Amino acid sequence: MTARTLMIQGASSSVGKSLLVTALCRIFARRGLKVAPFKAQNMSNNAAVCPDGSEIGRAQALQAHAAGTPLSSDLNPILIKPEADAHSQIVLDGRPFKSLSAYDYYTQKQTLWEHATAALDRLRAQHDLVIIEGAGSPAELNLKRGDIVNMAIARYADAPVILAGDIDRGGIFAQLLGTLWLLEPEERQLVRGFVVNKFRGDIRLFEEGVRILEEKSGLPVLGVVPYLKDLSLPEEDAVALDQPRFNPRDSSTSIDIVVIRLPVISNFDDFDPFRNDPGVQVRYAAQASEVRQPQAIILPGTKSTMADLAWLRERGFDRVIREHVQRGGALVGICGGYQMLGQMIHDPERIESSKESIAGLGLLPAETFFIPEKATYQVHARVTGQAAWLAGLPEPDLQGYEIHMGRTDSASTWLKIDTRNGLPCESADGSITADGRVWGCYLHGLFGNPAFRHAWLASLGWSPKSESPAPQETDRLDASLTYLADQVEAAVNMSEIERIIWAD
Known part of the structure; x- marks a missing residue:
């Protein structure tokens, strides 16, 4: 029927x-x-990974x-993910198809239409x-x-x-x-x-x-x-970041976390679980002056790491971030943000930009190499690092997902991915400083793991106001x-x- x-x-x-x-x-x-x-075509850098690795x-x-x-x-056969330089990556049937300008996109109408109607x-x-x-x-x-x-x-x-x-x-x-x-x-x-x-x-x-x-x-x-x-509920795209609730001004909160609002920010629903934690405030900053003195700064995912890193420097965020770390503040990078925190980013095949290499922020002992293959996985991982607050982590198992281009070589990994899309694997991930204040990894959805999230918040000085456990993110959803x-x-x-x- x-x-x-x-x-x-x-x-x-x-x-x-x-x-x-x-x-x-x-x-x-x-x-x-x-x-x-069903939505034949969606434009958003907030993506989900299906069990087979499709986006x-x-x-x-x-x-x-x-x-x-x-x-x-089949639920969304065409996903348009905006990149830098007025181009977008076209994800067709869950897999990367082409990077196209808006004009060139319409030249593909017949192909796209056939896939949309078939789905x-x-x-x-x-x-x-x-x-x-x-x-x-x-x-x-x-x-x-x-x-x-x-x-x-x-x-x-x-x-x-x-x-x-x-x-x-x-x-x-x-x-x-x-x-x-x-x-x-x-x-x-x-x-x-x-x-x-x-x-x-x-x-x-x-x-x-x-x-x-x-x-x-x-x-x-x-x-x-x-x-x-x-x-x-998670937001569909970055337009929602203009809403007042993404820029709270509550001086009574004990933990102030600032997410840098990168031009091509992606998957910022990574930070939705903090809504469950009393006394925790998450703000989004598009100007360096908006950062002020939070307990933590987060560099989120981005669809264009190299272009957004250049933007970050142009806006003076690099200076603000270094001063924050020197004061003892915490700094986290997720996916593209993690790539930015390393020593160097290499793009020999010009996948992201016209430059072969650019310097990262140099705050983690890691180096990124862009490669044509895109990693899209639902993953299970275990925390293997013992630096600072990680040593007392009550639950080492983590659930999350990967969506990224490139690989990052790190001298201080702290995660071991052991399952991708239901299949066993063994892949080290992440980088962390000895004091545990600066760290990053590729794992989206990381903060949806309550034990991990609360252990990190505790390292910032947070303590729950109630002994009763906060509702699970799935229950809240x-x-x-x-x-x-x-x-x-x-x-x-x-x-x-x-x-x-x-x-x-």
């Missing part, structure tokens, strides 16, 4: 399409359906978790319902000829479309009605209703707005979803997903949405 489909499109980017799809995946999954999310967007991984379906590249066909053959997410707006008229993610997919799947708008940013009537009216007649026929998202206040104040939308469009408003704050689904289910007309999906 071929699965039914429902598509959520938006009047613009950031109207909440991803979270609406996430909520609907959880709602229909707990009604007993076999559900899968997909973090948003689709979250949606799959909500739906209870295994991760696979959707496979999902529909294996599930009861596929909930499809669009990208940006279907009414970007200058881009419609190259469309493979919005109305082109809706027409291919004959999917009913719900159009979502963000009332919090204003202009909801222009958003929804303007988008609808700019569509071609055959595209408008696929739109079955609107959802007004991110409403603040008394919903009765928008009853007249609902009537206006319905009268002018001839379509039902299927729900007005409230603005949901403090969801502990599932609680947020349940809350999201409950709120959306209460706000939308589910019986009408079901009728739209299963109408003959």
Whole structure:
């Protein structure tokens, strides 16, 4: 049986399409359906690794978790990962395809389209319902000829479309009605209703707005979803870092951690687990003056290590980082940030830049060599180092994942990776100073291991305010997903949405 489909499109980017799809995946999954999310094309440097080592967007991984379906590249067959110099790495069916400019990307439309539709066909053959997410707006008229993610997919799947708008940013009537009216007649026929998202206040104040939308469009408003704050869910891309919660100013916190907001920052959800720890504040700094005097600085992952290292020097972060270390502050590098902390970075095949080699920050005894093969693994590792705070680590086992180009040779490894994608291996990773204050590794998801995270925080002077254990990250995630689904289910007309999906 071929699965039914429902598509959520938006009047613009950031109207909440991803979270609406996430909520609907959880709602229909707990009604007993076999559900899968799908997004033909996503642009994000926040990626997840599937069990077979393929990459997909973090948003689709979250949606799959909500739906209870295994991760696979079919959920997001085309992932665009922005790099430096206006190019992007195109990940096709979970594997690196080409590095392309925006213009050259559209020359690959036929190839990409064939892969996208094949992935959707496979999902529909294996599930009861596929909930499809669009990208940006279907009414970007200058881009419609190259469309493979919005109305082109809706027409291919004959999917009913719900159009979502963000009332919090204003202009909801222009958003929804303007988008609808700019569509071609055959595209408008696929739109079955609107959802007004991110409403603040008394919903009765928008009853007249609902009537206006319905009268002018001839379509039902299927729900007005409230603005949901403090969801502990990973963000889809770096646009979210502009939100106030990523730049707190709480002087009462005992531990202040600053993440350098690199231009091509990736996988910054690595730091979400710190939300679980009372008294710990994580800030993102794009200017050296914003760093001030935290207990720790973190250099996160990046899609362009060499370009972002040059940016870091241009902004004066290198001086601030050295002064921080000289004062005894902690410094951590994850993935690309780890590569920056070493002595040298070599790129003999010009994979990342036009330069053969550049000097690293010289704060770890490590040296990086870029190679064409991309490492994408779900991993199990063990802490083998005994430097400083690592010696008292109560639980040496770690879960995480790798996404990186290149290898790093280190004179002070502290991790042993023993499983990659379920297969035994033996690979040393990481580098650390003798005092344990400066360290790095390739392992994303590292701080999702509570014993490790808390041991490092304790080395910074943190102590838990309660003897009861903090909730596990997976428990916190599932609680947020349940809350999201409950709120959306209460706000939308589910019986009408079901009728739209299963109408003959």
